[in-house]
Amino acid sequence: MKENFRRHSLCQARDTVVSIGLEEYRAEQIFKWIWQKNAEDFSKMTNLSRALREDLDRRYSIAGLEIAGLVREGQGAHKYLLRLEDGKEIESVFMREGRRRTICVSCQVGCPLGCRFCATGLIGLTRNLYAYEIADQVRVIQKAVGEKCTNVVFMGMGEPFLNFVEVVAALEIISSPLGLGVGRRHTTLSTVGLVEGMEALLRSPIRAKLAVSLNFADEEQRREYMPAARYNSLLDIMKVAKAYSCEKEMVTFEYVMIKGVNDRLSDAKRLVRLLRGIPSKINLIPYNEHPRLPFRRPADQRIEKFYEYLLNSHHTVVIRKSKGQKILAGCGQLSGKA
Numbered sequence: 001m002k003e004n005f006r007r008h009s010l011c012q013a014r015d016t017v018v019s020i021g022l023e024e025y026r027a028e029q030i031f032k033w034i035w036q037k038n039a040e041d042f043s044k045m046t047n048l049s050r051a052l053r054e055d056l057d058r059r060y061s062i063a064g065l066e067i068a069g070l071v072r073e074g075q076g077a078h079k080y081l082l083r084l085e086d087g088k089e090i091e092s093v094f095m096r097e098g099r100r101r102t103i104c105v106s107c108q109v110g111c112p113l114g115c116r117f118c119a120t121g122l123i124g125l126t127r128n129l130y131a132y133e134i135a136d137q138v139r140v141i142q143k144a145v146g147e148k149c150t151n152v153v154f155m156g157m158g159e160p161f162l163n164f165v166e167v168v169a170a171l172e173i174i175s176s177p178l179g180l181g182v183g184r185r186h187t188t189l190s191t192v193g194l195v196e197g198m199e200a201l202l203r204s205p206i207r208a209k210l211a212v213s214l215n216f217a218d219e220e221q222r223r224e225y226m227p228a229a230r231y232n233s234l235l236d237i238m239k240v241a242k243a244y245s246c247e248k249e250m251v252t253f254e255y256v257m258i259k260g261v262n263d264r265l266s267d268a269k270r271l272v273r274l275l276r277g278i279p280s281k282i283n284l285i286p287y288n289e290h291p292r293l294p295f296r297r298p299a300d301q302r303i304e305k306f307y308e309y310l311l312n313s314h315h316t317v318v319i320r321k322s323k324g325q326k327i328l329a330g331c332g333q334l335s336g337k338a
């Protein structure tokens with residue numbers, strides 16, 4: 001089986017072309033064809049000589065992800081089931097809102113962290129994605145919708161800090177002007193609060209935005225619903241989040257509101273106490289129900305009350321409009337069954 005050239009980062013591509021006797025700039029030409037011009041084989045690369053195209057074709061493939069399923073929703077959300085080279089499948093979501101075109105990518109096939117309210121958690125982990133498989137979700141969906149993506153969020157299947165090396169390499173392709181050209185400040189990594197990973201991102205030169213899927217301001221309750229919280233205390237998460245907000249980008253805290261679980265005024269008060277002194281924004285996400293999970297979305301009135309309490313406590317807070325929930329494309333609804 002031929003090696004897939006798409007697996008190469010730009011650096012690796014340069015080394016590879018030099019190792020087969022070509023000039024280094026050829027790597028950039030090929031990279032652009034693969035990531036920007038959607039070339040499906042080397043024969044389309046018309047600024048390479050015919051002999052070179054044939055030689056590359058003998059050595060490499062440039063296979064990308066395949067669209068195996070698509071569900072559209074009227075509100076501008078599309079959910080894609082994408083097939084990987086080894087036949088495994090993942091889901092990614094495209095959302096259109098105003099001028100913003102956001103693609104929500106997966107970084108793992110499934111997820112090992114088992115948050116109780118999340119459909120992805122139910123399926124467990126199959127494997128990590130390679131960098132090119134993460135970046136290719138953006139390319140394939142852009143091509144399918146015929147629109148340029150403006151924002152990329154790592155909020156699909158999986159936890160980015162459990163696959164950090166590949167996520168960083170994917171960010172290189174996504175943000176490179178020779179790759180997909182989405183600005184670093186328009187990319188967001190969302191984590192359940194893995195402190196080690198947050199620290200690594202803080203220390204790295206990467207300028208991506210950071211979102212923490214907080215959901216509970218009470219330590220015990222958080223541990224009950226989110227097993228990863230047993231090893232990552234709220235105190236430690238807050239310390240790194242504060243440093244990230246002060247030194248890099250303002251952190252967003254995501255709070256999935258679940259009926260009768262974390263939607264009381266007392267929960268809002270606890271949240272305000274927890275976030276005191278941390279420059280941040282709060283995204284309230286009314287729970288997206290899933291047929292395989294028993295949890296429910298709170299009533300609008302309840303959500304409004306919670307929201308107003310946070311607002312009156314001088315927090316920047318938005319209620320995230322639920323996009324894609326009818327097609328099970330909302331936060332926490334991806335389970336590989338488009």
Ligand code: SF4
Binds near residue numbers: 114
């Ligand atoms: S919420 Fe995120 S970390 Fe938790 S199980 Fe779902 S995908 Fe994994």
